[in-house]
Amino acid sequence: MSTTLDQTLAAALEIDGATAVALVDYESGMSLGHQGTGIDLDVAAAGNTEVIRAKLRTMAALGLDDRIEDILITLGQQYHLIRLLQGADGSGLFLYLVLDKSRANLALARRQLSNLERTLTI
Numbered sequence: 001m002s003t004t005l006d007q008t009l010a011a012a013l014e015i016d017g018a019t020a021v022a023l024v025d026y027e028s029g030m031s032l033g034h035q036g037t038g039i040d041l042d043v044a045a046a047g048n049t050e051v052i053r054a055k056l057r058t059m060a061a062l063g064l065d066d067r068i069e070d071i072l073i074t075l076g077q078q079y080h081l082i083r084l085l086q087g088a089d090g091s092g093l094f095l096y097l098v099l100d101k102s103r104a105n106l107a108l109a110r111r112q113l114s115n116l117e118r119t120l121t122i
Helices: 005-013 041-061 106-119
Strands: 018-025 030-036 070-074 078-084 093-100
Touching (some): 005 018, 005 030, 005 093, 005 106, 041 078, 041 093, 070 106, 078 106, 093 106
Antiparallel strands (some): 018 030, 018 093, 070 078
């Protein structure tokens, strides 16, 4: 079953603890769609694009022949989860999910975000 961008974003917000979500093009740093509250998702999209670019440069400098599945940033009250889309249709895109630490199950959120990625049609 495939889902649209809006359906995927809405489903991501149903993950326990989720407060905001965005699909971002890390070539441009632009958000292609977002839902949720509590954070400026356009600013977050641009900033997290820089995180991904820096990690990709570091991997290249180290000669690592691998791919990034996700990047976790742990704050005092939140988790910020960056999930790079792996399918051919998702090349250059990532899902960005903000979770309230007090209500989130990080392992389950990672799994659910991965499942959503597989059904997303772009």
